Amino acid sequence: MTDTGVITVLIALLAGAIRVSTPFLFVSLGECLTEKSGRVNLGLEGTLVLGAMVAFAISYHSGSPWLGVAAAAGAGFLMGALHGAICRLPRVNDIAIGIAMMSFGTGLALFLGKPYIQPSAPRLPSLPLGDWLDMPALAQMLDVSPLFLVGLALAFLLDWVFRNTRAGLIVRVTGDDAAAARALGIGVDRVRLFATALGGASAGVGGAFLSLYYPGSWNEGLSSGQGLMAVALVIFARWQPRRCLLASLFFGAASALGPALQSVGITAGYYFLNAAPYVLTLLIMAGSGSARRAAQYAPGELSINR
Amino acid sequence: MSNEALSFTSPGAIALEAIGLSKRFGSFKALDDVSLKVPAGEFHALLGENGAGKSTLVKCLMGFHRADEGAVLLDGREVSVRNPREAQGLGLGMVYQHFTLVPSLTAAENLVIARRDAPAVIDWAAERRRIEAFLDRTPFRVPLDRRVGALSAGERQKLEILKLLYLDQRFMILDEPTSVLTPAEADEILGHLKAMTERGEITVLMITHKFREVQAFADAVTVLRRGRVVGGGRGLSTREMATMMVGEAAATAGASGKAALPERRAMPASVGEPALELAGLFAEDDDGRPALRGVSLKVAAGEIVGIAGVSGNGQGALVETCCGQRPLSSGQMFVNGRDFLPTRRAFDAAGLFVVPEEPLKNAAVAGMSVADNIVFRRFEKPPLSRRGWWLDRRAIRAAGRELMTRFRVASPSPDTPIGALSGGNVQRAVLARELSAEPIAVLIVANPCFGLDFASAAEIRARIVAARNAGAAVLLISEDLDEVLDLSDTVAVISHGQIAYKAPIAEVDRGTIGIHFAGGSEGEQGAPLG
Numbered sequence: 097m098t099d100t101g102v103i104t105v106l107i108a109l110l111a112g113a114i115r116v117s118t119p120f121l122f123v124s125l126g127e128c129l130t131e132k133s134g135r136v137n138l139g140l141e142g143t144l145v146l147g148a149m150v151a152f153a154i155s156y157h158s159g160s161p162w163l164g165v166a167a168a169a170g171a172g173f174l175m176g177a178l179h180g181a182i183c184r185l186p187r188v189n190d191i192a193i194g195i196a197m198m199s200f201g202t203g204l205a206l207f208l209g210k211p212y213i214q215p216s217a218p219r220l221p222s223l224p225l226g227d228w229l230d231m232p233a234l235a236q237m238l239d240v241s242p243l244f245l246v247g248l249a250l251a252f253l254l255d256w257v258f259r260n261t262r263a264g265l266i267v268r269v270t271g272d273d274a275a276a277a278r279a280l281g282i283g284v285d286r287v288r289l290f291a292t293a294l295g296g297a298s299a300g301v302g303g304a305f306l307s308l309y310y311p312g313s314w315n316e317g318l319s320s321g322q323g324l325m326a327v328a329l330v331i332f333a334r335w336q337p338r339r340c341l342l343a344s345l346f347f348g349a350a351s352a353l354g355p356a357l358q359s360v361g362i363t364a365g366y367y368f369l370n371a372a373p374y375v376l377t378l379l380i381m382a383g384s385g386s387a388r389r390a391a392q393y394a395p396g397e398l399s400i401n402r
Numbered sequence: 403m404s405n406e407a408l409s410f411t412s413p414g415a416i417a418l419e420a421i422g423l424s425k426r427f428g429s430f431k432a433l434d435d436v437s438l439k440v441p442a443g444e445f446h447a448l449l450g451e452n453g454a455g456k457s458t459l460v461k462c463l464m465g466f467h468r469a470d471e472g473a474v475l476l477d478g479r480e481v482s483v484r485n486p487r488e489a490q491g492l493g494l495g496m497v498y499q500h501f502t503l504v505p506s507l508t509a510a511e512n513l514v515i516a517r518r519d520a521p522a523v524i525d526w527a528a529e530r531r532r533i534e535a536f537l538d539r540t541p542f543r544v545p546l547d548r549r550v551g552a553l554s555a556g557e558r559q560k561l562e563i564l565k566l567l568y569l570d571q572r573f574m575i576l577d578e579p580t581s582v583l584t585p586a587e588a589d590e591i592l593g594h595l596k597a598m599t600e601r602g603e604i605t606v607l608m609i610t611h612k613f614r615e616v617q618a619f620a621d622a623v624t625v626l627r628r629g630r631v632v633g634g635g636r637g638l639s640t641r642e643m644a645t646m647m648v649g650e651a652a653a654t655a656g657a658s659g660k661a662a663l664p665e666r667r668a669m670p671a672s673v674g675e676p677a678l679e680l681a682g683l684f685a686e687d688d689d690g691r692p693a694l695r696g697v698s699l700k701v702a703a704g705e706i707v708g709i710a711g712v713s714g715n716g717q718g719a720l721v722e723t724c725c726g727q728r729p730l731s732s733g734q735m736f737v738n739g740r741d742f743l744p745t746r747r748a749f750d751a752a753g754l755f756v757v758p759e760e761p762l763k764n765a766a767v768a769g770m771s772v773a774d775n776i777v778f779r780r781f782e783k784p785p786l787s788r789r790g791w792w793l794d795r796r797a798i799r800a801a802g803r804e805l806m807t808r809f810r811v812a813s814p815s816p817d818t819p820i821g822a823l824s825g826g827n828v829q830r831a832v833l834a835r836e837l838s839a840e841p842i843a844v845l846i847v848a849n850p851c852f853g854l855d856f857a858s859a860a861e862i863r864a865r866i867v868a869a870r871n872a873g874a875a876v877l878l879i880s881e882d883l884d885e886v887l888d889l890s891d892t893v894a895v896i897s898h899g900q901i902a903y904k905a906p907i908a909e910v911d912r913g914t915i916g917i918h919f920a921g922g923s924e925g926e927q928g929a930p931l932g
Contacts, residue, residue: 259526260523260524260526261522261523261524262515262520262521262522262523262524263522265507265511265514265515265520265524266515268504268506268507268511269504269507269515271506272504272505272506272507273504273505276502276503276504277504279486279502280515280516281487281518393506395506396505396506
């Protein structure tokens with residue numbers, strides 16, 4: 097491989113990382129918020145797909161992709177609120193409800209989204225960050241979605257909120273020790289309801305990115321399990337928003353590996369390389385999920401911990 | 403932003419007086435006309451055995467319970483405390499036996515979020531300055547930026563106390579604050595608190611079992627026994643306190659159900675090997691600290707050896723190692739002279755039966771039926787199963803029903819989940835399982851009557867004596883000294899994971915036991931016995 101080949105692959109990896117990581121980022125930040133409050137919402141995969149479909153449909157009808165993003169966030173908020181409300185009921189398991197919500201969200205999206213599989217809707221604009229390069233092919237790769245920048249800001253914002261605001265501390269207390277939270281006069285169920293709803297909204301935005309930016313259309317196989325992988329990613333990120341960002345980029349780069357190599361003519365093991373993120377999920381879960389070190393960072397109230 | 407945390411500089415230990423507090427739980431009188439006076443700036447110790455009513459008393463003060471009768475005065479004014487938040491508002495704070503800090507938050511975050519007026523956006527630089535200024539006025543030092551989960555037990559306990567000071571709670575109730583600490587840590591913390599009381603900054607009411615701490619730090623003592631104040635004052639000797647704590651034998655014989663016990667057959671003159679022998683058992687607790695430190699004990703067939711002691715001195719670990727719930731770090735168990743490893747097969751072969759404390763947690767599967775729980779020891783054997791794998795549900799239900807009648811387990815049906823039964827009925831169901839087999843070579847029983855009413859307790863004690871009369875070697879571990887004295891042929895005291903004292907029942911007197919209860923060699927009476 098020539099030097100330009102290596103550079104091309106690296107830049108393609110970077111571009112791919114930024115592009116593919118965005119939905120991971122939004123879903124994992126949402127899940128991070130929810131889990132910090134002491135609940136697991138496995139339903140974010142369904143929220144992601146529903147968000148994608150809603151965003152596409154609203155953009156198609158209104159002509160404004162940003163309205164689509166807002167609608168996706170709203171749909172995600174409602175999905176999260178539904179999860180949170182059901183989990184308030186006594187003797188309800190959040191993981192089981194999450195799986196049900198996953199099917200519900202996906203099913204609802206497929207049912208409502210049938211008419212939108214063919215048409216094309218206005219897509220989100222991109223910010224040409226690669227224009228300073230004199231290689232048009234590479235410049236095109238570095239077109240960055242504004243949503244990625246929003247996600248970037250969200251990761252830092254969430255980190256700041258957890259450290260520096262009363263609301264953030266309250267979420268962490270609730271997730272770590274419900275009894276202590278109640279002793280402080282915190283309404284545990286209400287905090288979790290909000291955390292789950294806001295987490296859902298974030299995942300909905302992740303879905304909007306899928307249908308309105310990359311790949312930029314609506315179809316049934318759009319998510320291919322990214323929502324679930326993002327949930328796993330939160331464990332890898334040890335429930336820290338900034339590590340969620342790093343983990344998302346890492347996953348994005350892994351997903352971009354196959355196409356990047358293909359772009360310089362290496363096609364051997366293409367399908368295998370496309371499976372890289374899934375293999376990575378398995379390895380990460382086996383490596384960090386079982387270790388005591390990771391569990392030490394886990395919010396104490398998570399039902400997977402007890 | 404309010405300065406709630408800053409007003410600590412104002413002088414102001416609070417005086418507390420309780421007058422004639424009584425509290426009943428059903429037919430059980432937990433507090434009976436208890437009066438207590440703690441002047442401002444006093445370090446007051448509250449002594450008593452388990453179940454003496456210490457916890458009930460402080461819970462009434464803190465508003466967890468409402469006393470049925472009596473009044474509480476703060477600085478001479480009568481107050482009514484309906485819940486712990488109100489207590490907090492009045493300046494009453496409590497350090498509980500379990501930690502109330504949030505483990506994943508740092509010390510500083512724990513302090514700030516505990517404040518009722520925590521700001522929406524926290525300016526950490528300013529907040530830090532304020533906390534550090536506050537810390538400078540207290541003798542305690544804790545790392546502010548480490549997660550509480552990573553702090554040592556001593557640091558956490560200091561932080562619990564700091565939290566009360568930070569929230570300006572100047573009457574402090576400490577519930578066995580040193581049980582998780584090393585003696586050095588305990589002395590440091592109590593010494594600082596003592597100095598603060600002497601400066602008139604706070605008043606302390608401390609529940610404790612440790613005479614040494616009372617002697618070293620307390621200005622005055624109140625001793626509770628069976629819900630009543632049985633003594634107190636200033637400058638009491640360890641022996642006087644111990645006598646008050648364990649009571650006079652004559653005063654309690656009538657109340658403890660001795661009359662209900664069956665006739666005891668004379669113990670057979672011990673011949674040959676003991677039925678149960680524990681040889682130098684060592685084990686660690688969940689945090690890796692030594693829980694058992696060389697427990698050696700022999701129990702002959704037809705003998706009840708009762709182990710008394712203040713809770714938390716290794717009783718739990720002893721029972722857990724005997725029934726295989728906790729690994730031994732060294733030592734050996736022998737049953738009838740043969741090496742015993744706690745496996746299901748070995749229990750069966752040796753005829754060893756165990757009734758652990760909290761049977762619902764330790765000896766039953768809450769979600770399975772009473773009948774299933776009752777046949778746990780033999781469900782894979784005929785007639786309950788065929789060829790060792792095909793369970794005969796009908797036979798199991800019949801066996802369950804039969805034992806439920808014999809042991810008077812009150813349950814709607816043999817199919818009811820055992821978790822739905824009352825404590826006494828769960829205990830009877832587990833006894834039914836452990837005592838119905840023939841023959842019983844060894845029986846290990848822990849706190850068998852804890853939390854049971856009088857009649858159930860008497861019945862269960864009678865069954866234990868009956869097993870002894872039938873030739874079982876019984877090891878009874880109990881936190882109720884009266885129970886140990888009523889049932890045992892030989893009495894032992896466990897202290898700091900060791901057997902500190904052992905004597906035949908005829909030679910036992912309460913005074914000596916009391917001394918060994920409270921840490922053996924720390925008392926007035928010489929070295930611990932074998």
